[in-house]
Amino acid sequence: MGGPARILGCGVLCGAGRGVASFWRALRAAEPGQAPHDLGDPLLSASYVAIPEARDPGADDLATRWLRSACRDALDEAAPRLASLEGARIALLAGTSLGGISVLERLQRQAWDPSGSRGAGLPTPALPLWRGLYDGPTTTLARELGASALTLNTACSSAAHALGLARRWLAQRRIDVAVVAGFDAVSPFVHAGFSALGAVDPAPTAPFCRDRRGLNLGEAALAFVLARPHDVPAAAGDVDLVGYGSSCDAHHLTRPDPGGAGLARAIAQALADADLEPADIEVLSAHATGTPFNDAMEDAAFATVFGAHRPFVHCAKPVTGHTLGAAGAVDALAMVLALREGLLPRTYRRGEPDPALLFQPPAAEVKLAPSAHVLSTSSGFGGSNAALVLARAQA
Amino acid sequence: MSAHALRLLGTGALVPSPAHPAHEDAELASPGAPTAVRTLSGQLGSAPTGMSRWPRFDRYGRAVATVVDRTLATRARQPADVPTGLYLVSEYGCFETNAAFHRGLIEKGPRLASPLLFPYTVPGAAAAEAALHFRLTDEYLVFPGGPAAALAAVLAAADALALRPELALVVASADVLGPETLAARVAAGAAEPTLPPAEAAGGVWLRDARASGLGPIYALEGAMGPAEPDAAAVRRLADEALARAGLRPPEVAQVLSATVNAERRTAELTALDGLVPRVTPTQLAFRLGDCGASLGLLALLAAVEDAQPTLILATSRGGSTALVVIPAVPAGGSAG
Numbered sequence: 001m002g003g004p005a006r007i008l009g010c011g012v013l014c015g016a017g018r019g020v021a022s023f024w025r026a027l028r029a030a031e032p033g034q035a036p037h038d039l040g041d042p043l044l045s046a047s048y049v050a051i052p053e054a055r056d057p058g059a060d061d062l063a064t065r066w067l068r069s070a071c072r073d074a075l076d077e078a079a080p081r082l083a084s085l086e087g088a089r090i091a092l093l094a095g096t097s098l099g100g101i102s103v104l105e106r107l108q109r110q111a112w113d114p115s116g117s118r119g120a121g122l123p124t125p126a127l128p129l130w131r132g133l134y135d136g137p138t139t140t141l142a143r144e145l146g147a148s149a150l151t152l153n154t155a156c157s158s159a160a161h162a163l164g165l166a167r168r169w170l171a172q173r174r175i176d177v178a179v180v181a182g183f184d185a186v187s188p189f190v191h192a193g194f195s196a197l198g199a200v201d202p203a204p205t206a207p208f209c210r211d212r213r214g215l216n217l218g219e220a221a222l223a224f225v226l227a228r229p230h231d232v233p234a235a236a237g238d239v240d241l242v243g244y245g246s247s248c249d250a251h252h253l254t255r256p257d258p259g260g261a262g263l264a265r266a267i268a269q270a271l272a273d274a275d276l277e278p279a280d281i282e283v284l285s286a287h288a289t290g291t292p293f294n295d296a297m298e299d300a301a302f303a304t305v306f307g308a309h310r311p312f313v314h315c316a317k318p319v320t321g322h323t324l325g326a327a328g329a330v331d332a333l334a335m336v337l338a339l340r341e342g343l344l345p346r347t348y349r350r351g352e353p354d355p356a357l358l359f360q361p362p363a364a365e366v367k368l369a370p371s372a373h374v375l376s377t378s379s380g381f382g383g384s385n386a387a388l389v390l391a392r393a394q395a
Numbered sequence: 396m397s398a399h400a401l402r403l404l405g406t407g408a409l410v411p412s413p414a415h416p417a418h419e420d421a422e423l424a425s426p427g428a429p430t431a432v433r434t435l436s437g438q439l440g441s442a443p444t445g446m447s448r449w450p451r452f453d454r455y456g457r458a459v460a461t462v463v464d465r466t467l468a469t470r471a472r473q474p475a476d477v478p479t480g481l482y483l484v485s486e487y488g489c490f491e492t493n494a495a496f497h498r499g500l501i502e503k504g505p506r507l508a509s510p511l512l513f514p515y516t517v518p519g520a521a522a523a524e525a526a527l528h529f530r531l532t533d534e535y536l537v538f539p540g541g542p543a544a545a546l547a548a549v550l551a552a553a554d555a556l557a558l559r560p561e562l563a564l565v566v567a568s569a570d571v572l573g574p575e576t577l578a579a580r581v582a583a584g585a586a587e588p589t590l591p592p593a594e595a596a597g598g599v600w601l602r603d604a605r606a607s608g609l610g611p612i613y614a615l616e617g618a619m620g621p622a623e624p625d626a627a628a629v630r631r632l633a634d635e636a637l638a639r640a641g642l643r644p645p646e647v648a649q650v651l652s653a654t655v656n657a658e659r660r661t662a663e664l665t666a667l668d669g670l671v672p673r674v675t676p677t678q679l680a681f682r683l684g685d686c687g688a689s690l691g692l693l694a695l696l697a698a699v700e701d702a703q704p705t706l707i708l709a710t711s712r713g714g715s716t717a718l719v720v721i722p723a724v725p726a727g728g729s730a731g
Contacts, residue, residue, distance in 0.1 A: 108497050112501050112502075154519050154535065165551060168551070169551075189500060246535055246536065248535035250532045251527065253514050265532070382517075384519065
C-alpha cells in the first residue's frame with residue numbers, strides 16, 4: 001500500500017563484528033557469540049555478546065559513539081546513489097530501549113555513591129545528555145546530519161518499528177532520505193534487570209530448541225539508509241522494504257500472549273501492506289529470544305498465519321545476543337544480506353529441536369530464489385509486535 | 396497537495412489545577428528542585444473504572460492511564476469493534492522509576508534488583524498498561540521526545556489512518572515530574588529559566604473521516620524539520636506544512652507555538668514575520684509552563700477548540716515540526 005523503500009546502505013557494529021562483511025561471516029559461521037565480560041560487579045558475571053572495544057565512553061556515551069559509527073558506514077555505502085538528491089529532506093529514525101543510559105548510569109552512581117557523595121545530587125554541569133536516557137544519542141546524531149529526528153521506544157521491537165515508520169514517511173513524501181538506526185548497550189542496569197526477571201541463560205542461547213532457557217544479552221548499533229526507488233539509481237542486489245505491520249498484545253507487561261494473536265495480527269498487516277499471501281513468504285526471521293515463552297508464542301503466531309505452509313526459519317540471536325532495541329535492525333540486516341547473497345545461513349542449535357514447535361530453523365544453509373520474500377518479526381515488553389517484509393527489488 | 400481529513404472521536408487533557416499553582420507535593424521536594432512546579436496534584440488519585448493494576452503504577456503510568464481514559468470517554472457512543480491503536484509520546488517518561496531501580500541496584504546490589512520495577516524502566520510500560528486495560532490492540536508506538544515529537548506522532552497517526560481507514564488511533568502524551576527529574580533538568584542546564592516546569596497530559600482519538608464515528612472533522616497536515624532550526628529553516632518548515640495542507644498563508648487565522656526555548660521562539664517569530672505578518676503567535680508555554688511533550692498535544696487541543704485554520708510550531712533540540720489544523724472539512728473530503 002505504501003510502496004517500497006529501497007535500502008541503499010547498511011552499517012553495523014555488534015558483537016559479531018564491525019561492518020557488513022564481518023557480520024555476514026559471523027552469521028554464516030552460526031557459532032555463539034557469547035563471551036564473558038566484566039561489568040565491574042562480580043554478581044553480573046554472566047556472559048553477553050559485547051561490542052569488543054574499551055568501555056571508557058570518553059566525550060560521548062557509548063551508544064552515541066556506536067550509533068555514529070553505524071550511521072557513517074551506512075551513509076558511506078549509500079553516498080554515490082544519494083548524489084542526485086540535492087536538498088533532500090533527511091530524517092533519522094532510531095529505535096532503542098534504554099538509549100544512552102550508560103551516561104546517566106555513570107553519573108547517578110557518582111551522585112549516589114554510598115561511600116562518599118551520596119545526597120550531593122547530580123554533578124553540575126554534568127548531564128548534557130540527561131535526556132539521553134531515551135533520545136539523546138538520536139538527537140546528537142541528527143544535529144550532525146542536519147536531519148530531523150524521531151526516537152522510537154517499544155523496547156525490543158523498537159528498531160523494526162523505526163524501519164516501518166520510515167517507509168511510510170518516504171511513501172508520504174514527508175522525507176526524501178531516511179537514516180534508520182537501532183542501538184542499545186549492555187550495562188549493569190540492563191544486565192541486573194534481565195537477570196532479576198530470570199530471563200538470562202548462562203549458556204549460549206538456543207532458540208526453538210527443547211532445552212532453551214533464556215536469552216543472552218548483546219549490544220549493537222545498526223543503521224540503514226533508505227530512499228524511494230524512483231529517486232535513486234538501481235543497483236544489482238537491491239533489497240526493498242515492502243511491508244510493515246504493528247500491534248499490541250494487550251495481554252501482559254512482560255509475558256507474550258501465549259496464543260500469539262497479537263503477533264499474528266502484525267504479520268497479517270505486513271502481508272496485506274505488501275500485497276502478499278502467506279504462501280509467498282519463503283523465510284521467517286524470528287525474534288527468537290530463546291525464552292520458553294517467546295519462542296512458543298512465535299510458533300503459535302506463525303501457525304495461525306501460515307497454516308500448513310512452512311517457510312524456513314532463521315534466528316540471529318545466538319550469534320549477536322539479544323540486542324534489545326536494536327534487535328529488529330539486526331534481524332532485518334541478516335535478511336537484507338540473505339536476500340543480497342541468495343543464501344539463508346543456518347541457525348546455531350544446542351541440543352534437539354523442540355518437538356512442540358511446528359516451525360524450526362533448517363540444519364544447513366538454504367539457497368534462496370531471487371524472487372524470495374522474507375518476513376522479520378520483533379516483539380517487546382508490553383506486548384509490542386512489529387513485522388517487516390523484505391524482498392529483492394523488482395527490475 | 397491536500398490535507399487528510401480525520402474525525403476527532405475524543406480528546407483528553409490534564410493540566411495543572413489553579414488550586415495547585417506551585418510546588419506543594421512533598422514527594423517532589425528536592426534540594427535542587429525549583430520551587431515553582433506546576434503539578435497534577437489531585438488529578439491522579441483515582442483509577443479508571445476497573446483498572447486493577449493501578450496501585451502498581453508510578454505517577455507517569457497514572458497520568459497516561461488517566462488521559463487515555465478521558466480521551467476515550469465517548470467510547471460508548473462510538474462504533475464498536477473498531478481496531479484501535481495507541482501512540483504515546485513523553486519527554487521525561489519513567490525517569491523517576493528508572494532512578495528508583497538504579498538506586499536500589501547501587502544500594503542493595505544486583506542480586507536484589509527489583510524484578511517488579513525493571514519492566515517499568517522503559518517509557519512504553521505505561522502505554523502497555525493502558526493498551527492492556529483499554530484493549531488498544533492495533534498499532535502501538537512509543538516516542539520519547541518533546542513537543543515536536545508529539546506533533547510528529549500526530550502526523551504519523553494521520554499517515555497510518557490514511558493507509559488503513561478501518562483503524563482508529565489514540566495519540567497521547569504525558570509528562571510528570573519528580574525529584575530526580577527536576578534535579579537532572581537543573582544539573583543539565585535543560586531547565587528554561589523563565590518557565591516553570593509543569594506536569595501535563597493530552598490525548599486525541601482519531602479516525603479517518605471516511606469511516607463511521609461521532610465527532611467533528613479536521614484536516615491535519617504538516618512537516619518535519621531539523622533540530623534547533625534557525626529562522627530560515629523554520630520558514631521552510633512552515634512553508635512546506637502550509638503547502639502540504641493546501642492552505643495559503645493569509646488563510647492562517649492563528650499560530651500556536653509549543654516551543655519552550657526562548658531562542659527558538661525568537662527564531663519562529665522572525666520566520667513568521669514575513670509569512671503571516673498579521674498573526675502574533677500564542678506561546679503555549681507561557682500559559683502552561685514547560686510541560687514536555689504534552690505542550691505539543693495541548694497545542695493541538697487548543698487548535699481544535701478554537702476551530703479556525705491554525706499553524707502549530709514546535710522546535711526543540713530533538714527536531715522541529717509544523718502542524719496545520721483546518722476545521723470543518725466535509726466528511727470524505729479534503730482540504731485545500
